[in-house]
Amino acid sequence: QTNQDLIANGKTGSTDEVLTYGMGYNQNRYSPLSQINKNTVKKLVPVWSVGMENDTGEQAQPMIHDGVMYVSDAKWTIAIDAVSGKQLWRTPVDFDPDTPRVVCCGISNKGVALYKGMVLRTTLDAHVMALDQKTGKQIWKQKAADWKQGYSLTAAPLLANGVLMTGCSGAEFGARCFIDGWEPETGKHLWRRWTIPGPGEKGHETWIPSESYKNGGGSAWITGSYDPELDLAYWGTGNAGPWNPTNRKGDNLYSASILAIRPSTGEIVWHYQAVPNDVFDWDTVFELVLADIKVEGQNRKVLMQLNRNGFLYVLDRTNGKLISAKPYEKVTWATHVDMATGRPVESEDTKRLRAGEKIEMWPSVRGAKNWPHVAFNPNTGLVYATTNHAYSNYRFVPLAEFKPGFRYQGVENSYSPINPDTVAGHIEAIDPLTAKPKWRLPLIGQVGGASIIATGGGLLFTGKHTGEVIAIDSDKGEIVWEFKTPSGINSNPITWSKNGKQYVTILSGLGGVVSGTRGLPDIPKMGSIWTFALME
Numbered sequence: 001q002t003n004q005d006l007i008a009n010g011k012t013g014s015t016d017e018v019l020t021y022g023m024g025y026n027q028n029r030y031s032p033l034s035q036i037n038k039n040t041v042k043k044l045v046p047v048w049s050v051g052m053e054n055d056t057g058e059q060a061q062p063m064i065h066d067g068v069m070y071v072s073d074a075k076w077t078i079a080i081d082a083v084s085g086k087q088l089w090r091t092p093v094d095f096d097p098d099t100p101r102v103v104c105c106g107i108s109n110k111g112v113a114l115y116k117g118m119v120l121r122t123t124l125d126a127h128v129m130a131l132d133q134k135t136g137k138q139i140w141k142q143k144a145a146d147w148k149q150g151y152s153l154t155a156a157p158l159l160a161n162g163v164l165m166t167g168c169s170g171a172e173f174g175a176r177c178f179i180d181g182w183e184p185e186t187g188k189h190l191w192r193r194w195t196i197p198g199p200g201e202k203g204h205e206t207w208i209p210s211e212s213y214k215n216g217g218g219s220a221w222i223t224g225s226y227d228p229e230l231d232l233a234y235w236g237t238g239n240a241g242p243w244n245p246t247n248r249k250g251d252n253l254y255s256a257s258i259l260a261i262r263p264s265t266g267e268i269v270w271h272y273q274a275v276p277n278d279v280f281d282w283d284t285v286f287e288l289v290l291a292d293i294k295v296e297g298q299n300r301k302v303l304m305q306l307n308r309n310g311f312l313y314v315l316d317r318t319n320g321k322l323i324s325a326k327p328y329e330k331v332t333w334a335t336h337v338d339m340a341t342g343r344p345v346e347s348e349d350t351k352r353l354r355a356g357e358k359i360e361m362w363p364s365v366r367g368a369k370n371w372p373h374v375a376f377n378p379n380t381g382l383v384y385a386t387t388n389h390a391y392s393n394y395r396f397v398p399l400a401e402f403k404p405g406f407r408y409q410g411v412e413n414s415y416s417p418i419n420p421d422t423v424a425g426h427i428e429a430i431d432p433l434t435a436k437p438k439w440r441l442p443l444i445g446q447v448g449g450a451s452i453i454a455t456g457g458g459l460l461f462t463g464k465h466t467g468e469v470i471a472i473d474s475d476k477g478e479i480v481w482e483f484k485t486p487s488g489i490n491s492n493p494i495t496w497s498k499n500g501k502q503y504v505t506i507l508s509g510l511g512g513v514v515s516g517t518r519g520l521p522d523i524p525k526m527g528s529i530w531t532f533a534l535m536e
């Protein structure tokens with residue numbers, strides 16, 4: 001898995017390999033594979049399953065190299081023969097059992113990176129490590145931060161231009177976050193880009209008073225994308241900390257922003273802040289889909305994001321200029337995004353919130369979409385997304401004193417109820433420039449939990465909170481196949497091939513933030529991997 005292999009993956013490379021988070025550096029989550037298609041999908045059956053020996057949740061995207069599948073969760077790194085399902089090795093992750101105290105939203109891990117014979121991963125207790133692909137033995141391990149200060153690492157690393165990039169979580173604990181660059185071969189720390197600039201750094205002046213940056217948040221808890229031609233990694237940052245803004249005035253850069261970063265140096269080449277002075281948990285971390293699309297007749301290199309805040313942003317990824325920002329769900333916190341300034345125009349409701357009143361706010365603080373990733377099919381030009389239809393009853397309450405490693409938020413929040421007949425969200429096909437749906441499949445009585453992949457067979461694969469793996473006709477938005485797994489699904493599916501045969505793999509095991517969602521069916525918590533193929 002050289003740099004060339006990683007660049008080719010998801011583009012011209014073999015569909016036998018899954019080497020990057022998002023099935024390609026562009027995070028399109030699209031595969032041209034078409035053996036499993038609308039006609040053949042009725043013959044799709046499980047071919048193997050492996051237990052994860054974990055009940056804290058499975059979110060990882062598996063990776064595949066040379067017929068071996070690499071899977072992770074917070075407790076394990078595992079290698080499996082991809083065709084037979086036979087386990088090759090299993091290495092436990094060693095962390096203090098108290099660490100889960102500093103995770104806001106589940107004991108999670110979203111996957112590994114593969115590079116030059118190594119499996120590279122992050123750990124819940126804020127370490128980064130490399131294992132040998134053949135044996136599972138540790139090659140190196142480095143501490144990124146002290147978990148007792150509220151830091152954790154849940155995202156898969158990004159290997160870009162020979163640099164291993166990792167993010168961090170902790171904004172709900174008033175941690176000040178960062179993105180790190182490491183030398184993958186040795187674990188040597190190359191650079192740190194604080195997402196919240198300190199004294200003397202550009203952007204620090206947007207924190208008033210100046211010491212407020214110390215609790216500034218700006219987590220980087222979803223893996224970035226990479227454009228090898230521009231040599232830019234795109235990485236989103238999370239909410240400002242604490243949510244209650246009493247002690248921090250100003251725009252609070254670079255919270256709730258999209259950053260274009262030079263992998264070799266960590267330099268920020270451009271930034272776009274979606275939400276100045278965020279008070280809503282509008283993490284702008286979600287997947288950044290890179291695509292080349294026509295905008296008003298012109299070919300543009302764009303970056304797209306369905307932001308948690310309900311707007312679908314399309315940016316020129318060469319320079320960060322805003323092209324479009326339209327709402328894809330019900331939004332009441334802002335009236336629109338001002339295209340001249342790129343800033344959201346806050347609503348009367350938000351003015352009342354800032355004045356201390358309780359408001360009903362759409363979307364809820366969980367977002368019009370949470371992390372489950374979208375797919376983009378370059379042939380249809382549509383984005384396929386799992387979205388949420390919910391509101392928060394939300395207000396600020398006095399901030400408790402800051403204590404490192406403990407919640408530091410200063411808000412009161414309750415969610416709209418979910419009853420068995422509530423339309424709590426949708427799986428939908430969306431035009432990126434209008435943000436309007438082509439079709440919508442309602443999620444009734446449950447929120448969405450899993451990422452989507454799109455295929456050349458005209459299908460989407462994803463999973464439901466209630467445990468079904470589903471295939472959807474991507475033109476009509478109809479479920480055409482399903483299989484019930486033992487637990488709920490909130491993970492990252494992949495499709496791949498070996499010896500001319502197409503497979504779909506997905507993890508089951510309820511975890512993450514949906515595991516704590518009230519009003520939903522009581523789902524057993526148990527991790528397992530499932531691989532499907534057509535019955536001969």
Ligand SMILES: O=C(O)c1cc(C(=O)O)c2c(n1)C(=O)C(=O)c1cc(C(=O)O)[nH]c1-2
Nearest residue numbers: 105108154169170171219221238512513514
């Ligand atoms: O700001 C942060 O540091 C941070 C981190 C994480 C995380 O690492 O899982 C989540 C969130 N925020 C968050 O707001 C959120 O809704 C969320 C959901 C999940 C999940 O795994 O289901 N993680 C996180």
Ligand SMILES: [Ca+2]
Nearest residue numbers: 238239281283
């Ligand atoms: Ca957050």
